[in-house]
Amino acid sequence: MTTRPPLTPIIDALPSTVPFVGPEAQQRASGHVFRARIGANESSFGPSPRVIARMQEVARDMWMYCDPDNYDLRMALAAHLGLGKDNVAVGEGIDGLLSLAVRMYVSPGDAVITSLGAYPTFNFHVAGVGGRLVVVPYENDRESLDGLLEAVKREKAPLVYLSNPDNPMGTWWESDELIRFMDALPQTTMLILDEAYGETAPASALPPVEVERVNLLRMRTFSKAYGLAGIRCGYAFADAQVIANVEKIRNHYGVSRMAQIAGLEALADQSYLSSVIARVAAARDRISGIARENGLAPIQSATNFVTVDCGRDADFAMKVMQNLLGRDVFIRKPMAPVLNRCIRISVGLDHELDVLAEELPAALAAARAN
Amino acid sequence: MTTRPPLTPIIDALPSTVPFVGPEAQQRASGHVFRARIGANESSFGPSPRVIARMQEVARDMWMYCDPDNYDLRMALAAHLGLGKDNVAVGEGIDGLLSLAVRMYVSPGDAVITSLGAYPTFNFHVAGVGGRLVVVPYENDRESLDGLLEAVKREKAPLVYLSNPDNPMGTWWESDELIRFMDALPQTTMLILDEAYGETAPASALPPVEVERVNLLRMRTFSKAYGLAGIRCGYAFADAQVIANVEKIRNHYGVSRMAQIAGLEALADQSYLSSVIARVAAARDRISGIARENGLAPIQSATNFVTVDCGRDADFAMKVMQNLLGRDVFIRKPMAPVLNRCIRISVGLDHELDVLAEELPAALAAARAN
Numbered sequence: 001m002t003t004r005p006p007l008t009p010i011i012d013a014l015p016s017t018v019p020f021v022g023p024e025a026q027q028r029a030s031g032h033v034f035r036a037r038i039g040a041n042e043s044s045f046g047p048s049p050r051v052i053a054r055m056q057e058v059a060r061d062m063w064m065y066c067d068p069d070n071y072d073l074r075m076a077l078a079a080h081l082g083l084g085k086d087n088v089a090v091g092e093g094i095d096g097l098l099s100l101a102v103r104m105y106v107s108p109g110d111a112v113i114t115s116l117g118a119y120p121t122f123n124f125h126v127a128g129v130g131g132r133l134v135v136v137p138y139e140n141d142r143e144s145l146d147g148l149l150e151a152v153k154r155e156k157a158p159l160v161y162l163s164n165p166d167n168p169m170g171t172w173w174e175s176d177e178l179i180r181f182m183d184a185l186p187q188t189t190m191l192i193l194d195e196a197y198g199e200t201a202p203a204s205a206l207p208p209v210e211v212e213r214v215n216l217l218r219m220r221t222f223s224k225a226y227g228l229a230g231i232r233c234g235y236a237f238a239d240a241q242v243i244a245n246v247e248k249i250r251n252h253y254g255v256s257r258m259a260q261i262a263g264l265e266a267l268a269d270q271s272y273l274s275s276v277i278a279r280v281a282a283a284r285d286r287i288s289g290i291a292r293e294n295g296l297a298p299i300q301s302a303t304n305f306v307t308v309d310c311g312r313d314a315d316f317a318m319k320v321m322q323n324l325l326g327r328d329v330f331i332r333k334p335m336a337p338v339l340n341r342c343i344r345i346s347v348g349l350d351h352e353l354d355v356l357a358e359e360l361p362a363a364l365a366a367a368r369a370n
Numbered sequence: 371m372t373t374r375p376p377l378t379p380i381i382d383a384l385p386s387t388v389p390f391v392g393p394e395a396q397q398r399a400s401g402h403v404f405r406a407r408i409g410a411n412e413s414s415f416g417p418s419p420r421v422i423a424r425m426q427e428v429a430r431d432m433w434m435y436c437d438p439d440n441y442d443l444r445m446a447l448a449a450h451l452g453l454g455k456d457n458v459a460v461g462e463g464i465d466g467l468l469s470l471a472v473r474m475y476v477s478p479g480d481a482v483i484t485s486l487g488a489y490p491t492f493n494f495h496v497a498g499v500g501g502r503l504v505v506v507p508y509e510n511d512r513e514s515l516d517g518l519l520e521a522v523k524r525e526k527a528p529l530v531y532l533s534n535p536d537n538p539m540g541t542w543w544e545s546d547e548l549i550r551f552m553d554a555l556p557q558t559t560m561l562i563l564d565e566a567y568g569e570t571a572p573a574s575a576l577p578p579v580e581v582e583r584v585n586l587l588r589m590r591t592f593s594k595a596y597g598l599a600g601i602r603c604g605y606a607f608a609d610a611q612v613i614a615n616v617e618k619i620r621n622h623y624g625v626s627r628m629a630q631i632a633g634l635e636a637l638a639d640q641s642y643l644s645s646v647i648a649r650v651a652a653a654r655d656r657i658s659g660i661a662r663e664n665g666l667a668p669i670q671s672a673t674n675f676v677t678v679d680c681g682r683d684a685d686f687a688m689k690v691m692q693n694l695l696g697r698d699v700f701i702r703k704p705m706a707p708v709l710n711r712c713i714r715i716s717v718g719l720d721h722e723l724d725v726l727a728e729e730l731p732a733a734l735a736a737a738r739a740n
Contacts, residue, residue, distance in 0.1 A: 003584075004557070004584050005475055005529070006475075008475065008476065009477070011474050018438065019438075020438060022438045028441065037434070040435055042433050047432055052430045052432075055425070061600065062425070062597070062598050062599070062632070063414065063416045063600065064600050065410055065600055066602070067392050067394040068388065069394070071395070092623075095622075105376075105377065187375070188375050214373075215374065229434060230433065230434050230628065231626050231627070232624065232625075244386060245377060248386060249498045251462055251469055252388055252389055252465075252494075253462075253465050254466060254624070256601050256602040256626055256628070257601070262432070
């Protein structure tokens, strides 16, 4: 047997797993190109034309390293949020920031609380530091604030994750309910509040921006409503001391020059963002209508996707998804118990939803026949 | 006193430090724009025109997530290297890959071997996992292979870092000497061989590409000769099992769609790369000439920079650098003992080296007078 450099016990014990299989991999496997790419909660509406023009303009400057301070973008985000620059950190998408937050607060064996079926990439990073995931079931298709709180206290967890609005269900809590939850949270427990879908949520679902709560780390992204998933740019805001600790371990050159410039320009074009939010709402309505026409039950959503209750068990929903994939319609579905009776459809352009409307009846019929 | 969520002991103990201060921060502080940006070992020659055109073309596609497998780029890199796809990992620059490698092999308290004055970002990431840095002095301005080997054995270190060609000195070892070093290395010690400057080195400095050595992890980048520092794209190649372990902890969506596409196109334009390599060599010669004309001693370099012995102590070299910075010429210098008698000047465009030639005499005179 070959002698090898030993891995750390934590890494050695990790399974070979990936948080997501990308649509590119599915296309490579099938040999087909998806006719509708409405599975990864991307924004088919794309980034602002101003952002596209700016990226084209600066492409030739990419020989220069990015600013490791992310200064211009942090200043703009701080102004946008009404905070100081020291309250803002920028990362390689929310994913990158989750990895750092987990490293900051989770020692091997520590309990980390999340919901059963919530964001797999968070779980992936918790496993990566040897954390012990403790999961709380959804209640009525929403993350259970009471359940999360109870688990935090029971496990004396240093970290709890909550997405609001929620992925994969699209549901949300109102701000006053979240504040009640945060007020009840032990001060020694850090809450990651993932607001990736904050822009498409009702204003009433977003707690006021403040950084007085030293156990709150909020994260947002340019990947969803801003239409820049491929550029990898997310941000966190919190008490300055929390942000200063992020600085201690982040990859200082991790956010590309292109991402910083694109984020800056995207933030400056709030009128484009407003237009996208309106298009997202219209597309959600259309997806819901298509679902109802096919006898399915769309769940009300504050995100850029609609999760649809297929009305039977997990096997059935899986068949519906697979039948759509087989018809070159890329969608995904929740996998955890109870949630797994659903499929999840991201908003898309009219012609993509036309394809959905066209293919869903046959996909359902085949699932029922099977 | 406010109660806060406790940091992990490792993060809590970390100093607030950053690996590098970027030129943008220096410009913000001085209020001036650098007339010559020749300090960060970027490529002023820029990326290939084909790469620029391709980035402009795909800017509008950035609403799509990147392929988390980095499939196309890994396939192209594998073909380029004569390896399999499973021997290649792509990351957010070499920096991102170093962070992962450290997490894979270093448990808190483990010794990690590097050279005194070598790449600070590696040290930053070692500190970030609670590793214990053990540094070996350079010998004759080269990293000391014998010294590194002795330290590895003495400390039973799981990880050793070597840059070849070296940054910040520009020196290098020939392949046969490296192979002797690798043959002598304990099989339980992983060697990170950082070949960021591999493209500008003589072919004789690069060991043959092979992945039979299970304790060797080589890293290269699109940041240097390929002129894409701002896009954040580096790669590692190694035995497939090593790469499979990288997969367990990396940020799967960390390398942007733009970076993957730019890297792919850059790799395809090897004739542009050749032209850059020739321009780098010419610019090194010119920098060396300017140094000699001013009574300084350039050190022979295999990289895209020239490190120049200023012939006196560290204070003097520091003054020379500061005087150049004060004249809006961005350069850097080594900071570790012995090396710190030098300044480091990156290759640049003719007009940038004109500025250097113009300003260096006065910068030296002021340093001597002071």
